[in-house]
Amino acid sequence: MEKRTDKNSYTLLFAVGMVAVVGSVLAFSASSLKDKIAENKRIETQQNILYALGVNENDGSSAVFVSKNKVATFFDQYVTKQLVLQGDQVVEDDQAYLIDVKAEKERSKSPDYSRKLPLFVGEKDGKTLYVAPIRGKGLWDAIWGFVALDENMVVQGAYFDHKGETPGLGANIKERYFMDDFIGEHLLDANGAFKGIQVAKGNADPKNIDKMDNQVDAIAGATITGDGVTAMIKADLSLYTSFFKALK
């Protein structure tokens, strides 16, 4: 005898019912948690910018952000100005850190759109630093970061993050030993043209003493993620060159 659950009509009904139940459970939880998640992301962006500025609670060799309850105060204290660069225009906008870099990158593919470039001006230990967001592709998914520069486009701090790089390999771009290597590296070559910083294998300078070589040491086993970091620095930071030239 055929079992009740083997009937085609039952199977179809079960499938429809299951989709409805699972779908509404997920949709309900997604929409009820949406605000909390967005708030967490906003705080994280502020933490990232502060980290690049050198405002963090680093402990030994691990990277630690300022704690959540101090973020707002520190952000107001250290970030003095938020700018948006669009074409030749520079406007001040205290919501600039909320600009979606990914969406701006997408939009700028159309030739008549000039991309909004956020830039955060900060004061740390008497120095004026400029923090720019960057975004690119790693091996599996998006990678992004915030780089703090001085007026000569010398890196003063860097924070990188990723969506899904391999743990222990590409994911190590957010480890301090990798990020700290960028500090002091020049983005411009000796003639003042934009060159970027290459994440280089076979780097002759593993202790990173030569800061003028436009190179940092790569991570073993993370070639494609490293190339992604090289590419996003080149593509996104070069857009700020004219702003820095105009500073002088």
Next chain:
Amino acid sequence: MALLSKKDTKLITDPLADNNPITIQVLGICSALAITAQLKASIVMAISVIFVLGIGNVVISLIRNIMPSKIRIIVQLTVVAALVILVDLVLKAYAYELSKELSVFVGLIITNCIIMGRFEAFALGNGPWRSFLDGIGNALGYGLILILVGFFRELLGSGTLLGFRVLGDPIEKTGLYALGYENNGFMLLSPMALIVVGLIIWIQRSRNTSLIEDN
């Protein structure tokens, strides 16, 4: 009265050794190779699988009598995927830092063959409580091997454990490195994980000869 009967205890202890999902059934190898370059990642993955397999087994066991057998694989997949997304959402809202650690594992949990394997082999034919124990037991057995492999790969590949430099500093040449020791970069690559798993299987079978099949 004992908390668990003898038969129930076996559900937990068997997968830890003589019926280990990785070394005996050779399931869940994909994630065992992919994420064991670091001990911390192994531990996080082990905990995630314990959670998903424990709850998933109970859910499948509860709906096992009303589930049409023709689409049972799809139903099982939906249950795992929904559980994983739910966990991910809750973590993103209430434990954002932890969710960032977990990000990449979410996809890997769904593809873990142990989960589907236990749904098929156990939860479909047993009650919720026994399925729960079976899920926890198998996830623990999986986690045990993962942590073992992660321990050796991180120690020999990077010279660290949970990020701490236990063997000295390779660039400053302190500790073991002063004697000319070098990290073995091979350990960071997936094939070495397979070899480490192979060595564990070898040791286990030579200690317990009843596990060796006759030809």
